[in-house]
Amino acid sequence: xxxxxxxxxxxxxxxxxxxxxxxxxxxxxxxxxxxxxxxxxxxxxxxxxxxxxxxxxxxxxxxxxxxxxxxxxxxxxxxxxxxxxxxxxxxxxxxxxxxxxxxxxxxxxxxxxxxxxxxxxxxxxxxxxxxxxxxxxxxxxxxxxxxxxxxxxxxxxxxxxxxxxxxxxxxxxxxxxxxxxxxxxxxxxxxxxxxxxxxxxxxxxxxxxxxxxxxxxxxxxxxxxxxxxxxxxxxxxxxxxxxxxxxxxxxxxxxxxxxxxxxxxxxxxxxxxxxxxxxxxxxxxxxxxxxxxxxxxxxxxxxxxxxxxxxxxxxxxxxxxxxxxxxxxxxxxxxxxxxxxxxxxx
Amino acid sequence: xxxxxxxxxxxxxxxxxxxxxxxxxxxxxxxxxxxxxxxxxxxxxxxxxxxxxxxxxxxxxxxxxxxxxxxxxxxxxxxxxxxxxxxxxxxxxxxxxxxxxxxxxxxxxxxxxxxxxxxxxxxxxxxxxxxxxxxxxxxxxxxxxxxxxxxxxxxxxxxxxxxxxxxxxxxxxxxxxxxxxxxxxxxxxxxxxxxxxxxxxxxxxxxxxxxxxxxxxxxxxxxxxxxxxxxxxxxxxxxxxxxxxxxxxxxxxxxxxxxxxxxxxxxxxxxxxxxxxxxxxxxxxxxxxxxxxxxxxxxxxxxxxxxxxxxxxxxxxxxxxxxxxxxxxxxxxxxxxxxxxxxxxxxxxxxxxxxxxxxxxxxxxxxxxxxxxxxxxxxxxxxxxxxxxxxxxxxxxxxxxxxxxxxxxxxxxxxxxxxxxxxxxxxxxxxxxxxxxxxxxxxxxxxxxxxxxxxxxxxxxxxxxxxxxxxxxxxxxxxxxxxxxxxxxxxxxxxxxxxxxxxxxxx
Numbered sequence: 001x002x003x004x005x006x007x008x009x010x011x012x013x014x015x016x017x018x019x020x021x022x023x024x025x026x027x028x029x030x031x032x033x034x035x036x037x038x039x040x041x042x043x044x045x046x047x048x049x050x051x052x053x054x055x056x057x058x059x060x061x062x063x064x065x066x067x068x069x070x071x072x073x074x075x076x077x078x079x080x081x082x083x084x085x086x087x088x089x090x091x092x093x094x095x096x097x098x099x100x101x102x103x104x105x106x107x108x109x110x111x112x113x114x115x116x117x118x119x120x121x122x123x124x125x126x127x128x129x130x131x132x133x134x135x136x137x138x139x140x141x142x143x144x145x146x147x148x149x150x151x152x153x154x155x156x157x158x159x160x161x162x163x164x165x166x167x168x169x170x171x172x173x174x175x176x177x178x179x180x181x182x183x184x185x186x187x188x189x190x191x192x193x194x195x196x197x198x199x200x201x202x203x204x205x206x207x208x209x210x211x212x213x214x215x216x217x218x219x220x221x222x223x224x225x226x227x228x229x230x231x232x233x234x235x236x237x238x239x240x241x242x243x244x245x246x247x248x249x250x251x252x253x254x255x256x257x258x259x260x261x262x263x264x265x266x267x268x269x270x271x272x273x274x275x276x277x278x279x280x281x282x283x284x285x286x287x288x289x290x291x292x293x294x295x296x297x298x299x300x301x302x303x304x305x306x307x308x309x310x311x312x313x314x315x316x317x318x319x320x321x322x323x324x325x326x327x328x329x330x331x332x333x334x335x336x337x338x339x340x341x342x343x344x345x346x
Numbered sequence: 347x348x349x350x351x352x353x354x355x356x357x358x359x360x361x362x363x364x365x366x367x368x369x370x371x372x373x374x375x376x377x378x379x380x381x382x383x384x385x386x387x388x389x390x391x392x393x394x395x396x397x398x399x400x401x402x403x404x405x406x407x408x409x410x411x412x413x414x415x416x417x418x419x420x421x422x423x424x425x426x427x428x429x430x431x432x433x434x435x436x437x438x439x440x441x442x443x444x445x446x447x448x449x450x451x452x453x454x455x456x457x458x459x460x461x462x463x464x465x466x467x468x469x470x471x472x473x474x475x476x477x478x479x480x481x482x483x484x485x486x487x488x489x490x491x492x493x494x495x496x497x498x499x500x501x502x503x504x505x506x507x508x509x510x511x512x513x514x515x516x517x518x519x520x521x522x523x524x525x526x527x528x529x530x531x532x533x534x535x536x537x538x539x540x541x542x543x544x545x546x547x548x549x550x551x552x553x554x555x556x557x558x559x560x561x562x563x564x565x566x567x568x569x570x571x572x573x574x575x576x577x578x579x580x581x582x583x584x585x586x587x588x589x590x591x592x593x594x595x596x597x598x599x600x601x602x603x604x605x606x607x608x609x610x611x612x613x614x615x616x617x618x619x620x621x622x623x624x625x626x627x628x629x630x631x632x633x634x635x636x637x638x639x640x641x642x643x644x645x646x647x648x649x650x651x652x653x654x655x656x657x658x659x660x661x662x663x664x665x666x667x668x669x670x671x672x673x674x675x676x677x678x679x680x681x682x683x684x685x686x687x688x689x690x691x692x693x694x695x696x697x698x699x700x701x702x703x704x705x706x707x708x709x710x711x712x713x714x715x716x717x718x719x720x721x722x723x724x725x726x727x728x729x730x731x732x733x734x735x736x737x738x739x740x741x742x743x744x745x746x747x748x749x750x751x752x753x754x755x756x757x758x759x760x761x762x763x764x765x766x767x768x769x770x771x772x773x774x775x776x777x778x779x780x781x782x783x784x785x786x787x788x789x790x791x792x793x794x795x796x797x798x799x800x801x802x803x804x805x806x807x808x809x810x811x812x813x814x815x816x817x818x819x820x821x822x823x824x825x826x827x828x829x830x831x832x833x834x835x836x837x838x839x840x841x842x843x844x845x846x847x848x849x850x851x852x853x
Contacts, residue, residue, distance in 0.1 A: 208458045211449050218440035225400055225436030227420030285440040339650050
């Protein structure tokens with residue numbers, strides 16, 4: 001069966017891959033990754049990882065693997081939360097505050113409650129925060145950026161009310177269960193990230209709700225006209241983002257062995273940067289899980305890389321910015337160059 | 347009337363102070379095709395949306411099979427066997443065809459398998475003779491015509507009791523319309539009913555058993571098959587005596603060349619030679635997706651393009667961009683008036699002036715006051731129905747919006763105007779007003795390049811028609827050869843013999 005429409009323009013500047021295996025290049029999974037803009041961040045991560053290992057081969061030792069993954073996993077989880085909101089065409093400015101709040105709730109409740117209850121409470125708080133945003137955005141029709149900016153102040157204040165200085169009751173056992181090693185060379189935090197990512201992938205790709213989330217961001221009117229409850233979908237997406245964020249908050253509290261009411265603040269911009277680097281569309285409907293995770297890994301490790309390369313760490317933001325612009329920009333430039341090269345040849 | 351499948355009684359829909367529908371009553375029998383005709387703004391689309399459950403009527407009742415229809419829920423309507431293919435496409439662009447076909451059904455938390463969805467979609471497309479559409483392709487990569495086919499396929503999927511086609515043929519090509527009619531006949535043979543909303547009188551003559559004419563939100567009249575003429579229907583719709591449908595192209599007074607390109611190459615174009623004279627109306631024909639949209643975009647500089655030689659109004663250029671094109675004397679009416687043509691949140695006057703704003707000039711009301719004479723002249727010349735230049739462009743009906751996109755190029759010393767199907771989905775009266783404006787422009791010596799999906803327009807109003815096939819010129823028709831059959835024949839790639847699989851096309 002042949003397609004009459006021209007194939008989707010390649011997102012990534014990888015003619016080598018196209019030449020080496022057009023079948024691989026056009027297989028369903030790869031086409032989906034291409035459409036979701038994930039090829040460029042994946043390629044960027046591979047390049048980054050190779051450079052990193054060349055500059056600092058010590059990364060592949062047990063200790064460094066463990067610290068690096070503990071550094072990266074909370075960011076990856078928060079970025080996934082941000083991705084879900086971005087997929088429905090919103091943006092979550094309160095994600096850092098939600099993270100701080102879940103973080104302190106988890107840490108303080110551990111002092112006198114059993115661990116599973118503390119986890120449930122933290123997840124519940126994340127869900128409640130997400131649903132609060134979601135109701136205002138989906139049912140009251142307010143713009144996501146205004147709603148989440150306002151709620152960021154609310155959640156941030158509540159977090160300071162719950163715990164006004166770093167502390168809480170995170171124990172060594174919890175640290176080992178979330179941030180230790182499962183077996184040598186396999187940090188537990190990566191395993192948790194993988195579990196959550198796979199569950200989230202199943203939800204987004206293999207349930208109707210997940211596809212509705214993509215659809216709502218792609219074109220809300222169409223989804224409505226098709227008889228789908230677009231508002232409910234949006235609300236659930238915000239709630240789901242809150243839950244995923246709470247996982248990130250707990251991973252952060254456990255790996256640092258403290259609860260901190262300001263811990264989430266730096267994650268707001270990093271999560272947005274990771275989603276941008278992942279090639280997601282901020283108008284909604286486009287973005288991939290694997291791309292987001294790898295983008296978060298890249299951004300999260302830049303500081304480390306510069307440290308080992310002996311560069312002043314202030315440069316890490318400049319490098320992050322350059323990577324984002326390059327990864328987002330190269331495919332655009334490539335398409336233009338390819339057109340004029342092709343036009344001149346024929 | 348008790349055995350009618352659908353009975354709509356006294357439907358009223360008001361949006362604030364605006365009465366879109368003021369009391370419409372009609373019924374539809376099983377196995378019948380009921381046409382719903384009327385000008386834009388007559389309330390057809392609103393009625394169709396109420397039947398589909400997309401909007402709830404302010405008052406009035408709808409019953410299907412004797413049961414009242416749950417109003418205001420597309421889902422409930424779907425479940426009770428009423429399905430609608432909308433004019434404004436209701437497909438999600440980033441979903442694949444398979445996802446669009448299968449996702450609206452089922453609970454949110456039900457598992458979703460791409461494989462099963464693709465298999466189900468292939469089976470459905472196969473059964474509807476649409477197997478050339480790849481169920482794995484994202485809808486945004488399909489041509490407008492294919493998207494509309496998918497939309498219709500989705501509506502047909504549940505074997506509906508009542509199928510509503512709201513301008514569903516507006517982007518379809520003649521073979522596509524034939525396909526649609528075949529499907530409609532299959533459905534009615536099984537006892538299903540179809541409500542066919544369209545502007546195309548030729549199609550209504552062919553397919554409709556009965557019809558209801560709407561005007562200004564009221565029923566203006568009814569007709570049955572074979573009992574009406576185009577002129578009667580037009581006067582019923584317009585509420586005034588009908589005029590002749592197509593104007594003739596004006597006599598050409600000069601041989602000057604307004605635009606010429608040789609070997610124009612761009613995405614989707616395989617080298618096009620074209621020459622457009624001043625005052626000439628040159629039609630572009632062909633099936634959708636064979637390079638017409640790309641040709642116009644390339645000529646206006648909206649898509650990157652290169653050519654061996656390229657002159658606009660005698661000036662040689664090597665490439666162009668939209669800003670430069672406007673300066674060179676080009677005008678462009680794009681395909682999608684809502685997305686590319688207008689700023690819907692801005693006023694009518696500002697939309698007319700859009701190409702003529704410079705960053706350092708006055709804007710807003712002072713500028714509108716300055717240009718008042720020109721704006722009023724355009725609004726009057728095209729009879730745009732608006733409350734004035736300060737009304738938001740988004741609140742106008744489709745036909746009037748299209749007039750704005752066109753009107754901004756009038757009286758502005760244009761040399762060439764590029765038109766992308768300006769009459770798609772607008773009513774008969776608005777069409778005639780546009781035809782007249784196009785002919786008037788040509789009389790002033792402006793070269794008109796006009797892509798239309800309506801073959802009749804090309805045949806009657808153009809001096810000459812160039813038909814594109816697979817990104818290249820398949821045939822040029824002029825004089826006696828300029829007939830509807832020739833245009834359609836060339837469009838499907840059959841120059842001379844009618845062979846659909848012909849690959850080597852004379853160019």
